[in-house]
Protein backbone atom coordinates (compact mmCIF):
# COMPACT_ATOMS: atom_id res chain seq x y z
CA UNK A 1 0.00 0.00 0.00
CA UNK A 2 1.23 3.50 -0.76
CA UNK A 3 -0.20 6.29 1.42
CA UNK A 4 -1.38 6.12 5.03
CA UNK A 5 -4.19 8.67 4.83
CA UNK A 6 -7.84 7.80 5.34
CA UNK A 7 -8.05 5.56 2.27
CA UNK A 8 -4.74 3.72 2.76
CA UNK A 9 -5.25 2.93 6.45
CA UNK A 10 -8.76 1.55 5.98
CA UNK A 11 -7.54 -0.39 2.93
CA UNK A 12 -4.78 -1.96 5.05
CA UNK A 13 -7.21 -2.93 7.81
CA UNK A 14 -9.60 -4.40 5.22
CA UNK A 15 -6.80 -6.28 3.46
CA UNK A 16 -5.86 -7.88 6.75
CA UNK A 17 -9.49 -8.93 7.24
CA UNK A 18 -9.83 -6.95 10.48
CA UNK A 19 -13.07 -5.16 9.56
CA UNK A 20 -16.31 -6.36 7.99
CA UNK A 21 -18.60 -4.49 5.64
CA UNK A 22 -20.63 -3.19 8.60
CA UNK A 23 -17.58 -1.64 10.22
CA UNK A 24 -17.32 -4.28 12.95
CA UNK A 25 -14.00 -5.67 14.15
CA UNK A 26 -13.22 -9.20 12.96
CA UNK A 27 -10.48 -11.64 13.92
CA UNK A 28 -7.64 -11.56 11.42
CA UNK A 29 -7.69 -14.87 9.50
CA UNK A 30 -4.61 -17.04 9.80
CA UNK A 31 -4.03 -16.90 6.07
CA UNK A 32 -4.42 -13.10 5.82
CA UNK A 33 -1.81 -11.55 3.52
CA UNK A 34 0.96 -9.49 5.03
CA UNK A 35 0.44 -5.78 4.45
CA UNK A 36 3.10 -3.08 4.35
CA UNK A 37 1.83 0.50 4.36
CA UNK A 38 4.41 3.01 3.12
CA UNK A 39 4.01 6.72 3.77
CA UNK A 40 6.46 9.47 2.85
CA UNK A 41 5.51 11.72 5.75
CA UNK A 42 7.37 11.34 9.06
CA UNK A 43 4.05 12.12 10.81
CA UNK A 44 1.09 10.46 9.11
CA UNK A 45 -2.51 11.64 9.06
CA UNK A 46 -1.82 15.37 8.85
CA UNK A 47 -4.78 15.89 6.57
CA UNK A 48 -7.08 14.20 9.05
CA UNK A 49 -5.73 16.44 11.81
CA UNK A 50 -6.46 19.68 9.90
CA UNK A 51 -9.79 18.50 8.51
CA UNK A 52 -13.08 20.05 9.51
CA UNK A 53 -11.27 22.89 11.25
CA UNK A 54 -9.53 20.38 13.55
CA UNK A 55 -12.80 18.55 14.29
CA UNK A 56 -12.77 16.12 11.31
CA UNK A 57 -16.11 15.80 9.56
CA UNK A 58 -15.82 12.01 9.29
CA UNK A 59 -18.84 11.39 7.07
CA UNK A 60 -22.46 12.43 6.51
CA UNK A 61 -25.70 10.71 7.52
CA UNK A 62 -27.01 10.73 3.93
CA UNK A 63 -24.57 10.03 1.13
CA UNK A 64 -25.15 8.97 -2.46
CA UNK A 65 -23.50 9.26 -5.86
CA UNK A 66 -25.14 12.64 -6.53
CA UNK A 67 -22.90 14.14 -3.88
CA UNK A 68 -19.89 13.53 -6.14
CA UNK A 69 -18.42 14.64 -9.44
CA UNK A 70 -17.06 11.55 -11.21
CA UNK A 71 -16.98 9.79 -14.56
CA UNK A 72 -18.98 6.76 -13.36
CA UNK A 73 -21.78 7.53 -10.86
CA UNK A 74 -22.93 3.90 -10.79
CA UNK A 75 -19.51 2.73 -9.65
CA UNK A 76 -19.54 5.45 -6.99
CA UNK A 77 -22.95 4.24 -5.82
CA UNK A 78 -21.85 0.60 -5.63
CA UNK A 79 -18.65 1.50 -3.79
CA UNK A 80 -20.50 3.67 -1.26
CA UNK A 81 -23.01 0.91 -0.61
CA UNK A 82 -20.21 -1.58 0.02
CA UNK A 83 -19.07 0.42 3.06
CA UNK A 84 -21.74 3.03 3.79
CA UNK A 85 -21.83 5.81 6.43
CA UNK A 86 -23.44 3.39 8.92
CA UNK A 87 -20.37 1.14 8.59
CA UNK A 88 -18.07 4.11 9.08
CA UNK A 89 -19.98 5.12 12.17
CA UNK A 90 -19.81 1.59 13.56
CA UNK A 91 -16.11 1.37 12.71
CA UNK A 92 -15.28 4.36 14.88
CA UNK A 93 -17.86 3.83 17.62
CA UNK A 94 -16.98 0.18 18.26
CA UNK A 95 -13.33 1.19 18.53
CA UNK A 96 -13.88 3.87 21.16
CA UNK A 97 -14.48 6.98 19.07
CA UNK A 98 -18.21 7.86 19.19
CA UNK A 99 -19.61 10.28 16.61
CA UNK A 100 -22.44 12.80 16.72
CA UNK A 101 -24.46 14.36 13.91
CA UNK A 102 -24.94 18.07 13.36
CA UNK A 103 -28.42 19.21 12.23
CA UNK A 104 -27.43 19.04 8.55
CA UNK A 105 -26.14 15.48 8.90
CA UNK A 106 -22.40 16.03 9.20
CA UNK A 107 -20.79 13.53 11.59
CA UNK A 108 -17.99 14.52 13.96
CA UNK A 109 -16.28 12.77 16.89
CA UNK A 110 -18.12 13.64 20.11
CA UNK A 111 -14.86 15.04 21.46
CA UNK A 112 -14.69 17.40 18.45
CA UNK A 113 -11.03 16.39 18.14
CA UNK A 114 -9.67 15.16 14.82
CA UNK A 115 -6.75 13.61 16.67
CA UNK A 116 -9.13 11.08 18.24
CA UNK A 117 -10.21 9.97 14.76
CA UNK A 118 -6.59 9.58 13.71
CA UNK A 119 -5.63 7.73 16.89
CA UNK A 120 -8.51 5.27 16.39
CA UNK A 121 -7.48 4.67 12.82
CA UNK A 122 -3.80 4.14 13.60
CA UNK A 123 -4.64 1.89 16.54
CA UNK A 124 -6.89 -0.26 14.32
CA UNK A 125 -4.15 -0.39 11.69
CA UNK A 126 -1.60 -1.58 14.22
CA UNK A 127 -3.99 -4.14 15.75
CA UNK A 128 -4.69 -5.55 12.28
CA UNK A 129 -1.02 -6.45 11.98
CA UNK A 130 -0.37 -4.21 8.98
CA UNK A 131 3.13 -2.75 9.11
CA UNK A 132 3.11 1.05 8.85
CA UNK A 133 6.37 2.62 7.68
CA UNK A 134 6.59 6.37 8.21
CA UNK A 135 9.07 8.52 6.29
CA UNK A 136 9.16 5.98 3.43
CA UNK A 137 8.46 8.01 0.30
CA UNK A 138 7.86 5.88 -2.78
CA UNK A 139 9.83 7.16 -5.74
CA UNK A 140 9.33 4.38 -8.26
CA UNK A 141 7.22 1.31 -9.01
CA UNK A 142 8.05 -1.30 -11.63
CA UNK A 143 6.01 -4.22 -12.85
CA UNK A 144 8.26 -7.26 -12.97
CA UNK A 145 6.55 -10.41 -14.35
CA UNK A 146 3.74 -10.99 -11.84
CA UNK A 147 5.13 -8.72 -9.12
CA UNK A 148 5.37 -5.03 -8.34
CA UNK A 149 8.70 -3.70 -7.12
CA UNK A 150 8.19 -0.56 -5.07
CA UNK A 151 11.23 1.60 -4.32
CA UNK A 152 11.49 4.19 -1.56
CA UNK A 153 13.71 7.26 -1.31
CA UNK A 154 15.94 5.57 1.26
CA UNK A 155 17.01 2.98 -1.33
CA UNK A 156 14.83 0.07 -0.23
CA UNK A 157 12.77 -2.09 -2.59
CA UNK A 158 9.66 -4.12 -1.74
CA UNK A 159 8.13 -6.83 -3.90
CA UNK A 160 4.41 -7.56 -3.79
CA UNK A 161 1.82 -9.34 -5.88
CA UNK A 162 -0.68 -6.54 -5.43
CA UNK A 163 -0.30 -2.83 -4.91
CA UNK A 164 -2.86 -0.35 -3.59
CA UNK A 165 -2.26 3.30 -4.47
CA UNK A 166 -3.80 5.65 -1.88
CA UNK A 167 -1.54 8.65 -2.33
CA UNK A 168 -4.28 11.31 -2.23
CA UNK A 169 -4.36 14.27 -4.58
CA UNK A 170 -2.33 17.48 -4.75
CA UNK A 171 -4.25 19.62 -2.31
CA UNK A 172 -2.48 20.98 0.74
CA UNK A 173 0.90 19.59 -0.41
CA UNK A 174 2.53 20.17 2.99
CA UNK A 175 0.54 17.18 4.27
CA UNK A 176 2.51 14.91 1.91
CA UNK A 177 0.06 14.73 -1.01
CA UNK A 178 1.94 15.96 -4.05
CA UNK A 179 0.36 14.04 -6.89
CA UNK A 180 2.70 11.02 -7.08
CA UNK A 181 -0.25 8.68 -7.64
CA UNK A 182 -1.31 10.58 -10.76
CA UNK A 183 2.18 10.24 -12.26
CA UNK A 184 2.25 6.55 -11.39
CA UNK A 185 -1.18 5.91 -12.92
CA UNK A 186 -0.19 7.76 -16.10
CA UNK A 187 3.01 5.74 -16.33
CA UNK A 188 0.93 2.55 -16.22
CA UNK A 189 -1.18 3.86 -19.10
CA UNK A 190 -4.17 5.44 -17.33
CA UNK A 191 -5.76 8.50 -18.94
CA UNK A 192 -5.64 10.57 -15.77
CA UNK A 193 -8.23 13.38 -15.74
CA UNK A 194 -6.14 16.52 -15.19
CA UNK A 195 -5.96 17.26 -11.46
CA UNK A 196 -7.40 20.65 -10.50
CA UNK A 197 -7.98 22.36 -7.15
CA UNK A 198 -11.53 21.93 -5.83
CA UNK A 199 -13.38 23.08 -2.72
CA UNK A 200 -11.31 26.21 -3.02
CA UNK A 201 -12.16 29.95 -3.12
CA UNK A 202 -13.06 31.55 -6.45
CA UNK A 203 -11.46 34.58 -8.06
CA UNK A 204 -13.75 37.17 -9.63
CA UNK A 205 -12.85 39.81 -12.22
CA UNK A 206 -12.46 43.50 -11.34
CA UNK A 207 -15.74 44.11 -13.15
CA UNK A 208 -17.64 41.74 -10.81
CA UNK A 209 -20.66 43.31 -9.10
CA UNK A 210 -19.17 42.02 -5.84
CA UNK A 211 -15.85 43.89 -6.30
CA UNK A 212 -15.37 46.29 -3.38
CA UNK A 213 -17.83 44.39 -1.19
CA UNK A 214 -15.23 42.36 0.74
CA UNK A 215 -16.55 41.23 4.09
CA UNK A 216 -20.18 40.82 3.04
CA UNK A 217 -21.65 37.40 3.92
CA UNK A 218 -24.95 36.40 2.40
CA UNK A 219 -26.88 33.22 1.58
CA UNK A 220 -26.97 32.53 -2.17
CA UNK A 221 -27.50 29.89 -4.81
CA UNK A 222 -24.73 29.69 -7.40
CA UNK A 223 -25.31 28.10 -10.81
CA UNK A 224 -22.70 27.45 -13.44
CA UNK A 225 -24.47 27.81 -16.80
CA UNK A 226 -23.41 27.89 -20.44
CA UNK A 227 -22.59 31.47 -21.37
CA UNK A 228 -25.50 33.22 -23.04
CA UNK A 229 -28.20 30.91 -21.63
CA UNK A 230 -31.34 33.07 -21.38
CA UNK A 231 -32.35 33.83 -17.76
CA UNK A 232 -35.89 32.53 -18.37
CA UNK A 233 -34.44 29.22 -19.47
CA UNK A 234 -32.04 29.08 -16.51
CA UNK A 235 -34.95 29.74 -14.15
CA UNK A 236 -37.02 26.95 -15.73
CA UNK A 237 -37.71 23.76 -13.82
CA UNK A 238 -36.20 21.54 -16.48
CA UNK A 239 -32.93 23.44 -16.75
CA UNK A 240 -29.92 21.48 -15.52
CA UNK A 241 -26.93 23.72 -14.73
CA UNK A 242 -23.39 22.40 -15.05
CA UNK A 243 -23.14 22.80 -11.27
CA UNK A 244 -25.31 24.34 -8.60
CA UNK A 245 -24.80 24.93 -4.89
CA UNK A 246 -26.59 26.86 -2.19
CA UNK A 247 -25.19 28.15 1.04
CA UNK A 248 -23.39 30.96 2.67
CA UNK A 249 -21.30 33.13 0.34
CA UNK A 250 -18.45 35.21 1.73
CA UNK A 251 -17.08 38.05 -0.39
CA UNK A 252 -13.28 38.28 -0.14
CA UNK A 253 -10.79 40.81 -1.51
CA UNK A 254 -10.18 38.69 -4.60
CA UNK A 255 -13.48 36.89 -5.06
CA UNK A 256 -15.78 34.66 -3.05
CA UNK A 257 -15.45 31.87 -0.52
CA UNK A 258 -17.86 30.03 1.80
CA UNK A 259 -19.70 26.74 1.18
CA UNK A 260 -21.61 27.82 -1.95
CA UNK A 261 -18.45 29.04 -3.69
CA UNK A 262 -16.33 26.07 -2.58
CA UNK A 263 -18.92 23.54 -3.77
CA UNK A 264 -18.98 24.86 -7.35
CA UNK A 265 -15.26 25.64 -7.55
CA UNK A 266 -14.26 22.28 -9.06
CA UNK A 267 -16.73 22.65 -11.92
CA UNK A 268 -15.77 26.30 -12.46
CA UNK A 269 -12.07 25.41 -12.61
CA UNK A 270 -12.68 22.55 -15.04
CA UNK A 271 -14.82 24.71 -17.36
CA UNK A 272 -12.24 27.50 -17.39
CA UNK A 273 -9.39 25.02 -17.95
CA UNK A 274 -11.26 23.42 -20.83
CA UNK A 275 -12.10 26.78 -22.42
CA UNK A 276 -15.85 26.14 -22.05
CA UNK A 277 -17.72 29.46 -22.17
CA UNK A 278 -19.63 29.61 -18.90
CA UNK A 279 -21.22 32.12 -16.59
CA UNK A 280 -21.32 31.75 -12.81
CA UNK A 281 -24.68 33.16 -11.81
CA UNK A 282 -25.71 34.07 -8.28
CA UNK A 283 -29.29 34.12 -7.09
CA UNK A 284 -29.44 36.17 -3.92
CA UNK A 285 -33.19 35.84 -3.36
CA UNK A 286 -34.02 32.28 -4.40
CA UNK A 287 -32.12 30.35 -1.86
CA UNK A 288 -33.71 26.96 -2.35
CA UNK A 289 -34.67 27.28 -6.00
CA UNK A 290 -34.21 23.99 -7.83
CA UNK A 291 -33.96 20.43 -6.66
CA UNK A 292 -30.21 20.37 -6.46
CA UNK A 293 -28.92 17.50 -4.32
CA UNK A 294 -26.01 19.85 -3.66
CA UNK A 295 -28.20 22.10 -1.61
CA UNK A 296 -27.13 22.00 2.03
CA UNK A 297 -30.62 23.20 2.89
CA UNK A 298 -32.36 19.92 2.19
CA UNK A 299 -33.00 19.72 5.88
CA UNK A 300 -35.34 22.54 6.81
CA UNK A 301 -34.37 22.49 10.46
CA UNK A 302 -31.66 25.03 9.83
CA UNK A 303 -32.87 28.50 8.84
CA UNK A 304 -30.89 29.27 5.72
CA UNK A 305 -30.49 32.98 6.22
CA UNK A 306 -31.58 35.28 8.98
CA UNK A 307 -31.77 38.22 6.58
CA UNK A 308 -34.66 36.65 4.66
CA UNK A 309 -38.16 37.64 5.73
CA UNK A 310 -40.57 34.78 6.49
CA UNK A 311 -42.33 35.28 3.14
CA UNK A 312 -39.11 34.33 1.36
CA UNK A 313 -38.12 31.75 3.93
CA UNK A 314 -37.60 28.07 3.44
CA UNK A 315 -39.81 27.52 0.44
CA UNK A 316 -38.41 27.51 -3.07
CA UNK A 317 -38.46 31.09 -4.31
CA UNK A 318 -39.04 31.28 -8.04
CA UNK A 319 -39.61 34.48 -9.96
CA UNK A 320 -43.38 34.46 -9.42
CA UNK A 321 -43.06 33.87 -5.69
CA UNK A 322 -40.46 36.57 -5.42
CA UNK A 323 -42.57 39.08 -7.28
CA UNK A 324 -45.63 38.36 -5.13
CA UNK A 325 -43.60 38.58 -1.93
CA UNK A 326 -41.93 41.79 -3.01
CA UNK A 327 -45.25 43.34 -3.98
CA UNK A 328 -46.48 42.55 -0.45
CA UNK A 329 -43.35 44.16 0.97
CA UNK A 330 -43.97 47.31 -1.08
CA UNK A 331 -47.64 47.41 -0.06
CA UNK A 332 -46.68 47.16 3.61
CA UNK A 333 -44.42 50.21 3.34
CA UNK A 334 -45.26 52.08 0.14
CA UNK A 335 -43.22 55.22 0.87
CA UNK A 336 -39.85 53.48 1.11
CA UNK A 337 -37.27 53.61 -1.68
CA UNK A 338 -36.30 50.53 -3.66
CA UNK A 339 -32.90 50.41 -1.93
CA UNK A 340 -34.46 50.43 1.54
CA UNK A 341 -36.90 47.66 0.64
CA UNK A 342 -34.24 45.47 -0.94
CA UNK A 343 -32.14 46.03 2.19
CA UNK A 344 -34.78 43.96 4.03
CA UNK A 345 -33.62 41.00 1.92
CA UNK A 346 -29.91 41.65 1.47
CA UNK A 347 -27.10 43.63 3.06
CA UNK A 348 -27.59 47.25 1.96
CA UNK A 349 -24.24 47.61 0.17
CA UNK A 350 -24.86 44.44 -1.84
CA UNK A 351 -28.46 45.34 -2.67
CA UNK A 352 -27.50 48.81 -3.90
CA UNK A 353 -24.63 47.44 -6.01
CA UNK A 354 -26.90 44.84 -7.63
CA UNK A 355 -29.66 47.37 -8.31
CA UNK A 356 -27.25 49.78 -9.99
CA UNK A 357 -25.74 46.96 -12.02
CA UNK A 358 -29.27 46.08 -13.14
CA UNK A 359 -29.97 49.67 -14.18
CA UNK A 360 -32.24 50.37 -11.19
CA UNK A 361 -31.89 53.38 -8.90
CA UNK A 362 -31.83 52.44 -5.19
CA UNK A 363 -33.11 55.92 -4.29
CA UNK A 364 -36.11 55.67 -6.61
CA UNK A 365 -39.52 54.32 -5.60
CA UNK A 366 -39.96 50.57 -6.14
CA UNK A 367 -41.37 49.40 -9.47
CA UNK A 368 -45.14 49.52 -9.66
CA UNK A 369 -46.29 46.31 -7.91
CA UNK A 370 -48.68 45.61 -10.76
CA UNK A 371 -45.63 45.55 -13.02
CA UNK A 372 -44.15 42.03 -13.25
CA UNK A 373 -40.94 43.54 -11.81
CA UNK A 374 -38.88 41.27 -13.97
CA UNK A 375 -35.99 43.69 -14.00
CA UNK A 376 -35.79 43.64 -10.23
CA UNK A 377 -35.83 39.86 -10.05
CA UNK A 378 -33.24 39.65 -12.80
CA UNK A 379 -31.02 42.16 -10.97
CA UNK A 380 -31.09 40.11 -7.75
CA UNK A 381 -31.45 36.55 -9.02
CA UNK A 382 -29.39 36.34 -12.23
CA UNK A 383 -26.17 38.05 -11.26
CA UNK A 384 -23.15 37.27 -13.41
CA UNK A 385 -20.34 37.10 -10.85
CA UNK A 386 -17.62 37.24 -13.56
CA UNK A 387 -15.70 34.23 -12.24
CA UNK A 388 -12.19 34.17 -13.70
CA UNK A 389 -10.47 31.32 -11.84
CA UNK A 390 -9.98 29.33 -8.67
CA UNK A 391 -7.45 29.54 -5.89
CA UNK A 392 -4.62 26.96 -5.97
CA UNK A 393 -3.83 23.62 -4.37
CA UNK A 394 -2.52 25.34 -1.22
CA UNK A 395 -6.06 26.46 -0.39
CA UNK A 396 -7.98 23.54 -1.92
CA UNK A 397 -9.57 20.93 0.34
CA UNK A 398 -9.53 18.36 -2.46
CA UNK A 399 -8.26 17.64 -5.93
CA UNK A 400 -10.78 17.08 -8.67
CA UNK A 401 -9.69 14.73 -11.46
CA UNK A 402 -7.49 11.65 -11.17
CA UNK A 403 -7.71 8.04 -12.27
CA UNK A 404 -11.00 7.58 -14.17
CA UNK A 405 -13.35 5.09 -12.56
CA UNK A 406 -14.22 3.65 -15.96
CA UNK A 407 -10.61 2.40 -16.14
CA UNK A 408 -11.08 0.49 -12.86
CA UNK A 409 -13.07 -2.67 -12.23
CA UNK A 410 -16.19 -1.93 -10.28
CA UNK A 411 -16.27 -3.38 -6.72
CA UNK A 412 -12.48 -4.05 -6.64
CA UNK A 413 -11.17 -0.73 -8.00
CA UNK A 414 -8.47 -2.77 -9.71
CA UNK A 415 -6.93 -1.32 -12.85
CA UNK A 416 -8.37 -2.64 -16.10
CA UNK A 417 -4.91 -2.09 -17.61
CA UNK A 418 -2.59 -3.60 -14.97
CA UNK A 419 -3.80 -6.55 -12.96
CA UNK A 420 -3.08 -6.39 -9.24
CA UNK A 421 -2.95 -2.58 -9.19
CA UNK A 422 -5.73 -0.90 -7.16
CA UNK A 423 -6.55 2.77 -6.59
CA UNK A 424 -8.61 4.37 -3.81
CA UNK A 425 -9.32 7.71 -2.16
CA UNK A 426 -8.63 11.09 -3.66
CA UNK A 427 -6.26 9.77 -6.36
CA UNK A 428 -9.41 8.48 -8.11
CA UNK A 429 -11.57 10.83 -10.21
CA UNK A 430 -14.35 11.18 -7.65
CA UNK A 431 -14.76 14.45 -5.78
CA UNK A 432 -17.34 15.10 -3.10
CA UNK A 433 -18.89 18.33 -1.95
CA UNK A 434 -18.41 19.83 1.51
CA UNK A 435 -19.93 17.88 4.38
CA UNK A 436 -17.90 14.72 5.04
CA UNK A 437 -18.35 13.28 1.55
CA UNK A 438 -14.67 13.15 0.67
CA UNK A 439 -13.75 11.14 3.74
CA UNK A 440 -16.71 8.86 3.04
CA UNK A 441 -15.30 8.20 -0.43
CA UNK A 442 -11.89 7.51 1.12
CA UNK A 443 -13.39 5.00 3.60
CA UNK A 444 -15.64 3.25 1.05
CA UNK A 445 -13.11 3.08 -1.78
CA UNK A 446 -10.31 2.12 0.63
CA UNK A 447 -12.43 -0.72 1.99
CA UNK A 448 -13.24 -1.96 -1.53
CA UNK A 449 -9.65 -1.81 -2.77
CA UNK A 450 -8.15 -3.28 0.40
CA UNK A 451 -10.54 -6.20 0.61
CA UNK A 452 -10.06 -7.02 -3.06
CA UNK A 453 -6.28 -6.77 -2.79
CA UNK A 454 -6.31 -9.48 -0.13
CA UNK A 455 -7.64 -12.03 -2.59
CA UNK A 456 -5.17 -14.40 -4.12
CA UNK A 457 -4.43 -13.40 -7.73
Ligand SMILES: Cc1cc2nc3c(=O)[nH]c(=O)nc-3n(C[C@H](O)[C@H](O)[C@H](O)COP(=O)(O)OP(=O)(O)OC[C@H]3O[C@@H](n4cnc5c(N)ncnc54)[C@H](O)[C@@H]3O)c2cc1C
Nearest residue numbers: 003005006007040051052057138168176425426436438439
Ligand atom coordinates in the same frame (compact mmCIF):
# COMPACT_ATOMS: atom_id res chain seq x y z
C1 LIG B 1 -7.95 21.65 5.10
C2 LIG B 1 -8.75 20.42 4.71
C3 LIG B 1 -9.89 20.09 5.41
C4 LIG B 1 -10.65 18.98 5.03
N1 LIG B 1 -11.75 18.66 5.76
C5 LIG B 1 -12.50 17.59 5.41
C6 LIG B 1 -13.60 17.18 6.20
O1 LIG B 1 -13.86 17.72 7.29
N2 LIG B 1 -14.36 16.15 5.74
C7 LIG B 1 -14.07 15.48 4.57
O2 LIG B 1 -14.80 14.57 4.20
N3 LIG B 1 -12.98 15.80 3.86
C8 LIG B 1 -12.19 16.83 4.25
N4 LIG B 1 -11.07 17.13 3.52
C9 LIG B 1 -10.72 16.26 2.39
C10 LIG B 1 -10.10 14.96 2.92
O3 LIG B 1 -9.11 15.29 3.87
C11 LIG B 1 -9.47 14.15 1.78
O4 LIG B 1 -10.43 13.95 0.77
C12 LIG B 1 -8.99 12.80 2.29
O5 LIG B 1 -8.04 13.00 3.32
C13 LIG B 1 -8.36 11.99 1.17
O6 LIG B 1 -7.81 10.82 1.74
P1 LIG B 1 -6.70 9.99 0.98
O7 LIG B 1 -6.34 8.90 1.92
O8 LIG B 1 -7.16 9.64 -0.37
O9 LIG B 1 -5.49 10.99 0.78
P2 LIG B 1 -4.55 11.75 1.86
O10 LIG B 1 -5.26 11.95 3.14
O11 LIG B 1 -4.04 12.94 1.15
O12 LIG B 1 -3.39 10.73 2.14
C14 LIG B 1 -2.41 10.42 1.19
C15 LIG B 1 -1.18 9.91 1.89
O13 LIG B 1 -0.27 9.43 0.90
C16 LIG B 1 1.04 9.80 1.26
N5 LIG B 1 1.84 9.86 0.05
C17 LIG B 1 1.66 10.63 -1.05
N6 LIG B 1 2.60 10.38 -1.97
C18 LIG B 1 3.40 9.41 -1.44
C19 LIG B 1 4.56 8.74 -1.90
N7 LIG B 1 5.11 9.01 -3.08
N8 LIG B 1 5.14 7.81 -1.09
C20 LIG B 1 4.60 7.53 0.12
N9 LIG B 1 3.51 8.15 0.62
C21 LIG B 1 2.93 9.07 -0.16
C22 LIG B 1 0.88 11.16 1.94
O14 LIG B 1 1.96 11.43 2.80
C23 LIG B 1 -0.45 10.98 2.69
O15 LIG B 1 -0.25 10.53 4.00
C24 LIG B 1 -10.26 18.20 3.91
C25 LIG B 1 -9.09 18.52 3.23
C26 LIG B 1 -8.33 19.61 3.62
C27 LIG B 1 -7.06 19.92 2.86
